[in-house]
Amino acid sequence: MRSPTPFEGRVYAALKRIPEGKVTTYGALARYVGVPYGARAVGRALNCNPYAPHVPCHRVVGSTGMLVGYAFGLEKKIHLLSSEGVIVCNGKVDLKIFGYMFTD
DNA sequence: CGTGTGACTCGGT
DNA sequence: GACCGAGCCACAC
Numbered sequence: 001m002r003s004p005t006p007f008e009g010r011v012y013a014a015l016k017r018i019p020e021g022k023v024t025t026y027g028a029l030a031r032y033v034g035v036p037y038g039a040r041a042v043g044r045a046l047n048c049n050p051y052a053p054h055v056p057c058h059r060v061v062g063s064t065g066m067l068v069g070y071a072f073g074l075e076k077k078i079h080l081l082s083s084e085g086v087i088v089c090n091g092k093v094d095l096k097i098f099g100y101m102f103t104d
Numbered sequence: 105c106g107t108g109t110g111a112c113t114c115g116g117t
Numbered sequence: 118g119a120c121c122g123a124g125c126c127a128c129a130c
Contacts, residue, residue: 007127013112017119026112030126039112041126047111069111077111 007033008045012055014102021085022100023093025063032102039063047071059084096097 004012018024026039030093031050034063041089046057062068070077078088085100086098093099 002128005128027114030112035126037113037124040110041112042127043111044109044127045111050111056126057111060111063114067111071111074111 002048004049007035007041007044008049009024009032010023011042012051015055015057015059017058017102017104018100021098022045023061023063023065023081023086023095023098024061024100024102025065025095026068027063028101029060031077043069059100061093063093067091067093067097086094 005070011029014029014032026042030036030038030042033042037102038094042060046055046060049055053071057069058072058080067077074091075095079093081088081093088091
């Protein structure tokens with residue numbers, strides 16, 4: 001287990017701020033942690049440190065609402081989201097309804 | 105310190 | 118809306 005870097009710590013903190021039944025995008029998450037164009041860095045951090053379920057990494061989807069990846073498997077990710085009230089259609093989520101933009 | 109990689113995003117065609 | 122190429126970031130080697 002590699003020690004979590006400050007950057008990863010900010011990512012996990014942001015993840016925990018996502019209300020249940022909502023999802024966010026790698027881009028929005030990256031901006032929130034202070035890295036406007038670090039969407040890839042965010043994804044890499046989650047893939048390398050899936051502290052699940054301590055960190056709800058399953059609430060992170062692509063900019064188009066499409067689920068792009070999950071360390072435990074996309075099927076698992078989809079199931080978790082639907083269990084929280086998020087409607088997943090064909091591996092995609094409606095960001096117009098479930099998209100969380102870290103307004104605060 | 106340079107190179108490669110990955111759960112991304114955007115702009116052009 | 119789909120496909121393709123380029124850009125950006127943090128991290129491991």
